[in-house]
Amino acid sequence: MPFDVAITLRRGKLRLDYAFRTEKGGLTALFGPSGAGKTSLLDAIAGLARPSEGHIMVEDTVLFDKARRIDLKPEQRRCGYVFQDLRLFPHKSVRDNLLYGWHLAPPDRRWMDLDTALGFLGIGHLLDRRPATLSGGEAQRVAIGRALLSGPRFLLMDEPLASVDAERREEILTVIERIRDELALPILYVSHDRAEVDRLASRVIAI
């Protein structure tokens, strides 16, 4: 089973409960208004936030299980996290950003090389640029490429169209559709936009 999540997150006095399972294949959208805790959920799956209860399994690997005292570190979870705020490394070139996770992954876990990623995302001409000089759409594609090249077993995408202007939306949407259709990678996709979700998602989970 791609995603099997049942957790409780606490933010101060606020208590957030999440529980869902997904079938194999396609893209699962987490849909809900801003402030519903969608990003918190992705952070918990990535290992950047610790749930107070519950378990997180992805592709039958336990990432977190309170009862069994399992809590893998973020670097052990092999998740490709495309952050809403991108988080490209400002002191590294686009090439070094893309290859950051690729270099860290053991060779047998890499399933994409740089050239394939460049062709896939159409960012070959940006390699020597710094992230600060990229447009929103370019930076978004680099962020997606960096996640794919790290050899992840699943993708977490947090509002990937948020920092993209209207003309570039179609471009990014096409890229995401290709990832969904060609890469056999479980994807959790956070959005608050109904049209986006209707177009991309194989199933929708309301948060």
Add this chain to the structure above:
Amino acid sequence: MTALTPEEWQVLVLSLKVSGVAMAAALPLAFVLAWVLARWRFPGKVLLDALVHLPLVLPPVVTGWLLLIAFGTNGPLGRFLAEWLGLTFIFRWTGAALAAAVMALPLMVRAMRLSIEAVDRRLESAARTLGAGRWRTFASVTLPLAMPGVLAGLVLGLARSIGEFGATITFASNIPGETQTLPLAIYSALQMPGSEWQVTRLAVLSILVSVVALMASEWLARRSGQGSAHHAL
């Protein structure tokens, strides 16, 4: 300016040795302190912060006197270091280096702390999800991003240590060839009548040392790639 006399060489070499050793000792300590103050939360943090800043606000003579009490032959730290490491400070160049390091420390910690606090921790979490452990994240993301502040701290500390006078003369005394650094040599020369030329030569030497140190730090900053990165941003 004619070539240096043997006495002037001695002063110059000693000054560089004292400042160099002071920086080598203070740099890692300053970074650790800056890190702890920037990232950790613990009871007594205010106290540690105040302690680190003390040499900045105290009259240097008082700092020298405190060092005398702590690191003197009968001081608690002085006795411990003499017995276990064979390190003595009083009337020795090591004492001058210690005084310079202590006086430089607060300036270094301040600059480094600010730059560590300015590092976006969300970039560190991004590195973690990409497979980097804590150390790798530190070495490849945090440290390079904090590097301008580390270098700025080093320059400030170096300038402070080269110019150190009050704590040094109080703690390590003014012994030619042992603890008489440039500022102390200038002070001694000033005490002698008819030594204006000697004072001038030493002052020019001191200016040269500072300029070279400044240029070296500029070169270092460029080489680390941070200079260009910052202009790009």
